[in-house]
Amino acid sequence: MSRFGGRVREYPWVSIDRFDHHNLRARAYFLSxxxxxxxxxxxxxxxxxxxECSLKVNLYCSPVTKELLLTSSKYxxxxxxxxxxxxxxxxxxxxxxxxxxxxxxxEVTLLPAGHCPGSVMFLFQGENGTVLYTGDFRLAKGExxxxxxxxxxxxxxxxxxxxxxxxxxxxxxHHIPSREECLNGILELVRSWTMLxxxxxxxxxxxxxxGYEYLFTNLSEELGIxxxxxxxxxxxxxxxxxxxxxxxxxxxxHACRHPRDDYYFRGNRLPCGxxxxxxxxxxxxxxxxxxMWFGERTKKTSVIVRTGESxxxxxxxFHSSYSEIKDFLSYICPVNVYPNVLPxxxxxxxxxxxxxxxxxxxxxxxEPKYKPLGTLKRVHKTDLSDTGKSSLRAKFCDQxxxxxxxxxxxxxxxxxxxxxATSASNSSGKKHSDLTxxxxxxxxxxxxxxxxxxxxxxxxxxxxSSENEDNFPSSADAGGSQSLFSDSxxxxxSTHISSQNSSQSTHISEQGSQGWDSQMDTVLITSQERNAxxxxxxxxxxxxxxxxxxxxxxxxxxxxxxxxxSSSDFEIPLTPDAELPQPDKLxxxxxxxxxxxxxxxxxx
DNA sequence: GCGATCAGTT
DNA sequence: CACAACTGATCGC
Numbered sequence: 241m242s243r244f245g246g247r248v249r250e251y252p253w254v255s256i257d258r259f260d261h262h263n264l265r266a267r268a269y270f271l272s273x274x275x276x277x278x279x280x281x282x283x284x285x286x287x288x289x290x291x292e293c294s295l296k297v298n299l300y301c302s303p304v305t306k307e308l309l310l311t312s313s314k315y316x317x318x319x320x321x322x323x324x325x326x327x328x329x330x331x332x333x334x335x336x337x338x339x340x341x342x343x344x345x346x347e348v349t350l351l352p353a354g355h356c357p358g359s360v361m362f363l364f365q366g367e368n369g370t371v372l373y374t375g376d377f378r379l380a381k382g383e384x385x386x387x388x389x390x391x392x393x394x395x396x397x398x399x400x401x402x403x404x405x406x407x408x409x410x411x412x413x414h415h416i417p418s419r420e421e422c423l424n425g426i427l428e429l430v431r432s433w434t435m436l437x438x439x440x441x442x443x444x445x446x447x448x449x450x451g452y453e454y455l456f457t458n459l460s461e462e463l464g465i466x467x468x469x470x471x472x473x474x475x476x477x478x479x480x481x482x483x484x485x486x487x488x489x490x491x492x493x494h495a496c497r498h499p500r501d502d503y504y505f506r507g508n509r510l511p512c513g514x515x516x517x518x519x520x521x522x523x524x525x526x527x528x529x530x531x532m533w534f535g536e537r538t539k540k541t542s543v544i545v546r547t548g549e550s551x552x553x554x555x556x557x558f559h560s561s562y563s564e565i566k567d568f569l570s571y572i573c574p575v576n577v578y579p580n581v582l583p584x585x586x587x588x589x590x591x592x593x594x595x596x597x598x599x600x601x602x603x604x605x606x607e608p609k610y611k612p613l614g615t616l617k618r619v620h621k622t623d624l625s626d627t628g629k630s631s632l633r634a635k636f637c638d639q640x641x642x643x644x645x646x647x648x649x650x651x652x653x654x655x656x657x658x659x660x661a662t663s664a665s666n667s668s669g670k671k672h673s674d675l676t677x678x679x680x681x682x683x684x685x686x687x688x689x690x691x692x693x694x695x696x697x698x699x700x701x702x703x704x705s706s707e708n709e710d711n712f713p714s715s716a717d718a719g720g721s722q723s724l725f726s727d728s729x730x731x732x733x734s735t736h737i738s739s740q741n742s743s744q745s746t747h748i749s750e751q752g753s754q755g756w757d758s759q760m761d762t763v764l765i766t767s768q769e770r771n772a773x774x775x776x777x778x779x780x781x782x783x784x785x786x787x788x789x790x791x792x793x794x795x796x797x798x799x800x801x802x803x804x805x806s807s808s809d810f811e812i813p814l815t816p817d818a819e820l821p822q823p824d825k826l827x828x829x830x831x832x833x834x835x836x837x838x839x840x841x842x843x844x
Numbered sequence: 845g846c847g848a849t850c851a852g853t854t
Numbered sequence: 855c856a857c858a859a860c861t862g863a864t865c866g867c
Contacts, residue, residue: 276859449858499860502854531856558857584856
């Protein structure tokens, strides 16, 4: 349940998903989706009065949300004040103070959130930076990377703050089966039951909320059986849903509800009252969609669980899992993150601890609470932040590094709308690539005399890699690489980015999950286990080793070079010989790493 | 009497 | 296994 107060600190004149208290003074309102916990105060007399006295205050939402909202007569008074914004169409909005005439412009873009019909995230851009409010969301790994408008050119936007749906932001919710897996499980169960006879019917025990529609439409589509629901007038202008639902109780799939539907069901009666057809009693099973999750090491079980003679529970989630959240956030890599939800059993500070390592601000503001990695990292960081350019931040959050090096040109972005966005992106993209080449410029030519990684490490891809790949992907690996590699298609820049990302995520998962499982291994050991075929780990090891053993030659400049070449590391994973700085230094690093590597392998 | 809030239920 | 919403009790306006 959302506990977001309604305002983002960068743009206090807008209120999102909250309409009470201080939000009554907002200059513009935004609604991410039609769930009650995001609509507090929306039909309160106080807001109604405000609306009557003011000419310019509007509510912005997606066309579908507007439709769903206005279906309820309780919100009819909003009718002329709701502005439906098309998805993925940047729109400029003037925030005017009606008493002083004071004005501020903001650009907003709606991004699909995958939570329920009409659900969106809001991307705000203005003079106080770019802010992403996610509302509630379920996005699979890699989906952020596929959202064009989260990017500027080929790179992810420089996002100041993310206000994040953290419903399942807890390592215990590491994995939730994908929509497709869940859907297929339910589909097969429903298919096998309804096939038995026309008197075999299923009751989908869904909570009264938007979000199950894609289940209904898919079942109907696949099985040719419409779904009985209590109400469907809200879908009157959504043919793709309307076609698959019905108010005719004479169907084999029901998603109707009744206040005492459990009691009805125990009496072999559907919530709509039907108990037989043509005198023949029905055979009813109930399927209750509910969230099922799996920890990082939990063995996956079926997405369908039988809970009684005629009852089943089926996996279904409106919200992203922990690993999906990590994938999303680490891809965006904002400066700040604020949780909108407290997962059950966690305090706000605990959630922030989990998210912080995925953000840029982490390195700078790190508090001495940070334990699992020991003091070395911290010393290291202090060292480097003193020397200026945030090279460590670049390592841990590389995708935005180049953008960060210079302030993003908001003006360019804001001026261009819709189709012009491309040209805007191009211009800023060009700028960034100029910058990039500036950084990497003096080490473009490969150096033949540099020591080679494979001269020190022969193994990999044969023994260890297979064993590792068989495992269920660990949070980090899954988060970083899966999303970015499988998805592929051009964008070699993102690939580069994610290699860094996965390094970052790995790092986190050691800290987070292992800590949780009270397995306080050092990072060194864990990354050794994975070395060689995971270059993100290589970077880390290299760094740690250099740090612990001989640090003298490290300069921020050197770090920069290492980072900027990592894209080539990734293209040729086993021979990162592209252009590492200072051959002798590198040789000694490799040697140390190789030694350590062998020792560990003997030990295990 | 309405709405906000809380605890309990599904 | 939770979520989102509903129910009912209580309180204040």
